Amino acid sequence: MNPSVPITVAVGDGIGPEIMSQTLRILEAAGAALVPEFIEVGEATYRAGNTSGIGPEAWESLRRTKVLLKAPITTPLGGGYKSLNVTLRKMLGLYANVRPNRSLHPAVATRFPTLDVVIIRENEEDLYAGIEHQQTPDVVQCLKLVSRTGCEKIVRYAFEYCRQHSRGKLTCMTKDNIMKLTDGLFHRVFMEIGQEYPDIAQDHQIIDIGAARLADTPERYDVVVTLNLYGDIISDIVAQVAGSVGLAGSSNVGDHGALFEAIHGSAPDIAGQDVANPSGLLQAAVLMLKHLGQHDVAARVHNAWLCALEEGQHTADIYRPETSRAKVGTTAFADAVIARL
Amino acid sequence: MNPSVPITVAVGDGIGPEIMSQTLRILEAAGAALVPEFIEVGEATYRAGNTSGIGPEAWESLRRTKVLLKAPITTPLGGGYKSLNVTLRKMLGLYANVRPNRSLHPAVATRFPTLDVVIIRENEEDLYAGIEHQQTPDVVQCLKLVSRTGCEKIVRYAFEYCRQHSRGKLTCMTKDNIMKLTDGLFHRVFMEIGQEYPDIAQDHQIIDIGAARLADTPERYDVVVTLNLYGDIISDIVAQVAGSVGLAGSSNVGDHGALFEAIHGSAPDIAGQDVANPSGLLQAAVLMLKHLGQHDVAARVHNAWLCALEEGQHTADIYRPETSRAKVGTTAFADAVIARL
Ligand SMILES: CC(C)[C@H](C(=O)O)[C@@H](O)C(=O)O
Ligand SMILES: CC(C)[C@H](C(=O)O)[C@@H](O)C(=O)O
Numbered sequence: 001m002n003p004s005v006p007i008t009v010a011v012g013d014g015i016g017p018e019i020m021s022q023t024l025r026i027l028e029a030a031g032a033a034l035v036p037e038f039i040e041v042g043e044a045t046y047r048a049g050n051t052s053g054i055g056p057e058a059w060e061s062l063r064r065t066k067v068l069l070k071a072p073i074t075t076p077l078g079g080g081y082k083s084l085n086v087t088l089r090k091m092l093g094l095y096a097n098v099r100p101n102r103s104l105h106p107a108v109a110t111r112f113p114t115l116d117v118v119i120i121r122e123n124e125e126d127l128y129a130g131i132e133h134q135q136t137p138d139v140v141q142c143l144k145l146v147s148r149t150g151c152e153k154i155v156r157y158a159f160e161y162c163r164q165h166s167r168g169k170l171t172c173m174t175k176d177n178i179m180k181l182t183d184g185l186f187h188r189v190f191m192e193i194g195q196e197y198p199d200i201a202q203d204h205q206i207i208d209i210g211a212a213r214l215a216d217t218p219e220r221y222d223v224v225v226t227l228n229l230y231g232d233i234i235s236d237i238v239a240q241v242a243g244s245v246g247l248a249g250s251s252n253v254g255d256h257g258a259l260f261e262a263i264h265g266s267a268p269d270i271a272g273q274d275v276a277n278p279s280g281l282l283q284a285a286v287l288m289l290k291h292l293g294q295h296d297v298a299a300r301v302h303n304a305w306l307c308a309l310e311e312g313q314h315t316a317d318i319y320r321p322e323t324s325r326a327k328v329g330t331t332a333f334a335d336a337v338i339a340r341l
Numbered sequence: 342m343n344p345s346v347p348i349t350v351a352v353g354d355g356i357g358p359e360i361m362s363q364t365l366r367i368l369e370a371a372g373a374a375l376v377p378e379f380i381e382v383g384e385a386t387y388r389a390g391n392t393s394g395i396g397p398e399a400w401e402s403l404r405r406t407k408v409l410l411k412a413p414i415t416t417p418l419g420g421g422y423k424s425l426n427v428t429l430r431k432m433l434g435l436y437a438n439v440r441p442n443r444s445l446h447p448a449v450a451t452r453f454p455t456l457d458v459v460i461i462r463e464n465e466e467d468l469y470a471g472i473e474h475q476q477t478p479d480v481v482q483c484l485k486l487v488s489r490t491g492c493e494k495i496v497r498y499a500f501e502y503c504r505q506h507s508r509g510k511l512t513c514m515t516k517d518n519i520m521k522l523t524d525g526l527f528h529r530v531f532m533e534i535g536q537e538y539p540d541i542a543q544d545h546q547i548i549d550i551g552a553a554r555l556a557d558t559p560e561r562y563d564v565v566v567t568l569n570l571y572g573d574i575i576s577d578i579v580a581q582v583a584g585s586v587g588l589a590g591s592s593n594v595g596d597h598g599a600l601f602e603a604i605h606g607s608a609p610d611i612a613g614q615d616v617a618n619p620s621g622l623l624q625a626a627v628l629m630l631k632h633l634g635q636h637d638v639a640a641r642v643h644n645a646w647l648c649a650l651e652e653g654q655h656t657a658d659i660y661r662p663e664t665s666r667a668k669v670g671t672t673a674f675a676d677a678v679i680a681r682l
Contacts, residue, residue: 075518083519111452127485132522138490140522144468144483145476175570177416178424181473181481208573209606212581215556229516232549233574240553265550 002033002294008061009036012071013043014266015276015330020071022278022334023285029338030304032289032297037061042073046081053084062092066257069288071281072266085261086130089123094252094259095150096157097121097228098287099235101218101242107309108243109320115242117214118223120161121231122154122186123252128228146182146227151189157253158225159197169201169222170194173210173230186227207234214238239263246276246317249283251291258291260284274329277315279305282337304340308333311340343374343635349402350377353412354384355607356617356671361412363619363675364626370679371645373630373638378402383414387422394425403433407598410629412622413607426602427471430464435593435600436491437498438462438569439628440576442583448650449584450661456583458555459564461502462572463495463527464593469569487523487568492530498594499566500538510542510563511535514551514571527568548575555579580604587617587658590624592632599632601625615670618656620646623678645681649674652681 011020027034039058046053053075062068068088075083088094098120105113131143155172162170172190174183187204194202205213207230214221215237226234239248245264252259262280270276282305289298309318312325313336319327328336352361368375380399387394394416403409409429416424429435439461446454472484496513503511513531515524528545535543546554548571555562556578567575580589586605593600603621611617623646630639650659653666654677660668669677 086519127516128519130519132520134522135486139486139488140526141487142485142520142523144485145480146482147480149479175468175573178427178469178471179473179483181475182483185481206606208577209581209586211552211574212577212586215578216581230574232516233552233571236549236553237556237578240550240557245550245553265547 002297004033004035005067005292006035006037006065007067007069007288008058008065009038010041010068010070010073011038012266013074014072014268014271016071016073016266018272018274018330019262019276019278019281022330023281026282026301026334026337027285030297030301030341032294032301037065041084043076046076051081052087053081054087062257067288067292068257068259069285070259070261072262072264074266074268082130086128088259089252092257092259093124093254094257095122095124095153096253097123097231097250098161098253099239099248099250099263101238101248103242104247104306104309106323107306108247108314108318109323110241110243112219112241115218115238117218117221117238117242118161118167119231119235119238120154120158120223120225121235122150122226122228124228125150126228144179144182146185148185148189151186152193155186155190155193155225158223159193159200162200162223163197167200167223171210171221171224172202172204173207173224173226173234174204175207177206183227190225210234211237215241218242235263244277244318245280246315247279247283249280249285249287251284251287258288260288260291274331275316276330277317278330278334300341301337304337307340308336311336343638345374345376346408346633347376347378347406348408348410348629349399349406350379351382351409351411351414352379353607354415355413355609355612357412357414357607359613359615359671360603360617360619360622363671364622367623367642367675367678368626371638371642371682373635373642378406382425384417387417392422393428394422395428403598408629408633409598409600410626411600411602413603413605415607415609423471427469429600430593433598433600434465434595435598436463436465436494437594438464438572438591439502439594440580440589440591440604442579442589444583445588445647445650447664448647449588449659450664451582451584453560453582456559456579458559458562458579458583459502459508460572460576460579461495461499461564461566462576463491463567463569465569466491467569485520485523487526489526489530492527493534496527496531496534496566499564500534500541503541503564504538508541508564512551512562512565513543513545514548514565514567514575515545516548518547524568531566551575552578556582559583576604585618585659586621587656588620588624590621590626590628592625592628599629601629601632615672616657617671618658619671619675641682642678645678648681649677652677
């Protein structure tokens with residue numbers, strides 16, 4: 001038996017609450033040794049006048065647990081609200097955003113049956129620093145920031161990830177033919193640190209053609225490391241061509257904490273209808289269990305989930321009349337997973 | 342007969358000279374009424390000490406002809422060289438980068454037989470403004486610039502393009518959930534100007550999921566308008582899943598001139614071997630012929646090219662043993678096109 005660990009939980013907005021409650025139900029049924037502390041963040045907190053979307057009690061919980069399981073959050077448009085995702089990543093120093101993608105063929109339809117690609121995305125810098133100005137009545141600007149320290153942390157993380165996960169190849173993607181200083185720095189640091197990892201095959205691709213090849217022949221790739229915004233785009237591409245953005249979980253990792261979330265958004269259009277796919281958040285929870293050392297529970301949850309998918313229990317987003325057996329809702333899918341634990 | 346028109350021609354670097362000479366040979370055989378003026382730009386000009394990669398005689402020719410047919414150019418890394426592509430686009434005021442993509446199924450293998458998507462990319466602003474600084478020994482920055490004037494020009498261009506080309510739907514892609522001022526301005530201008538075009542169906546997607554859907558289900562899209570860097574990335578994605586980035590041409594359009602080019606790079610690794618696919622540049626030339634009002638010649642070239650592809654005359658980049666008849670080189674492919682004029 002694992003000793004119980006406190007974790008912080010944010011149920012999010014839109015489809016957040018329903019996918020979170022089903023995810024927690026599965027974790028409990030699987031015997032995960034977790035004590036959830038629920039925090040209030042997101043839409044309600046914004047509307048209550050807190051422009052950061054997160055209050056002092058929430059920070060207090062995070063400081064204690066150092067682990068956040070988070071459902072998607074809606075940042076209201078306008079009104080000067082900052083993205084809570086970005087705030088959490090920055091304030092918790094979560095510099096590495098790790099997004100594994102694997103084909104579930106034949107359980108889930110994909111054109112790429114052997115796809116197995118991990119996107120490692122720098123998570124604190126780039127245009128996400130959130131520094132924007134109105135320069136003249138006609139011109140607005142946003143600052144793209146890149147630091148050598150930041151590049152070194154994420155590039156080293158990516159090489160170490162390759163070693164620890166027996167991954168043979170790391171591809172760096174930048175646009176350094178245009179941004180010679182910023183993207184150029186990222187590429188240079190990649191080449192410098194790469195010399196310490198002669199066991200890992202290394203190459204660099206310009207992001208435009210790299211994204212095109214990831215879309216077209218993702219099976220050629222192993223691990224990709226890139227800047228924040230490019231990573232945002234290519235991780236959605238790879239997840240989608242692997243099956244669906246609705247299936248992918250991610251970990252946001254720092255030296256003093258970690259945040260686990262689905263890569264998709266809060267999908268307000270289908271909220272409250274019990275139709276959303278909880279898989280992305282469940283996969284994030286599996287990454288969290290591994291992070292906490294609960295490898296046996298992680299494997300149990302992952303296998304039951306895979307079984308449910310293989311047996312054709314599919315939510316609407318991945319339902320295909322040819323390959324699916326039943327079109328199930330959020331709760332029924334969780335039931336199917338629990339039945340297979 | 343069309344009266345002869347002077348055009349400026351840059352043969353480029355890498356595979357540039359060979360694909361240009363075959364393209365010009367096809368144009369001549371097709372009876373295009375063109376008088377090429379060759380200018381020196383790119384690698385040789387850079388190496389001769391001109392950091393912009395383009396000299397006064399070249400500008401002089403461009404001022405006269407207002408039309409440039411350009412093969413890919415290599416910007417040397419390091420040494421403070423500026424991208425010649427960016428310089429040309431800015432100096433000539435080419436604010437709209439138009440990239441049509443159409444499936445050539447069954448002539449060229451694609452997973453999307455009915456794909457027909459035009460990417461319209463803002464071409465002067467965004468991170469391409471090229472303003473980068475070393476801020477501290479650790480931190481570098483790049484400025485992303487967006488102007489209301491620039492947004493209005495490209496968005497209006499896109500709506501007008503839809504009308505003139507009987508295109509029913511325009512999708513705008515931005516990341517305005519993060520960049521509320523810059524990308525937010527682009528999105529707002531799209532909604533404002535969109536009110537003048539009730540005949541065009543309109544929607545907006547966040548660039549991450551938009552790029553993922555373009556990669557996965559491109560047949561859902563018609564015309565997409567977006568900022569410079571996103572347009573760079575998604576135009577490569579769509580061209581690649583339509584068949585190959587090697588098949589796509591583009592026009593860069595301004596109020597006082599236009600530039601036509603392939604969307605791919607100079608591929609120095611295969612230069613001088615007579616294996617490169619001249620199709621991208623040839624398609625750019627077809628767009629140029631239409632721009633010059635030589636619609637009959639444009640159609641003749643396009644049809645002969647399509648015929649050659651349909652009859653399985655394929656360069657190495659698109660060669661598939663199942664569907665191709667002959668693996669041909671650059672010159673032999675041009676021969677095949679000319680034979681079908
Ligand atoms: C919701 C949004 C702020 C976020 C991002 O851009 O990082 C999301 O797209 C993601 O990929 O996690
Ligand atoms: C070569 C490069 C400067 C160029 C760009 O980034 O615009 C190219 O990728 C393109 O898409 O035309």
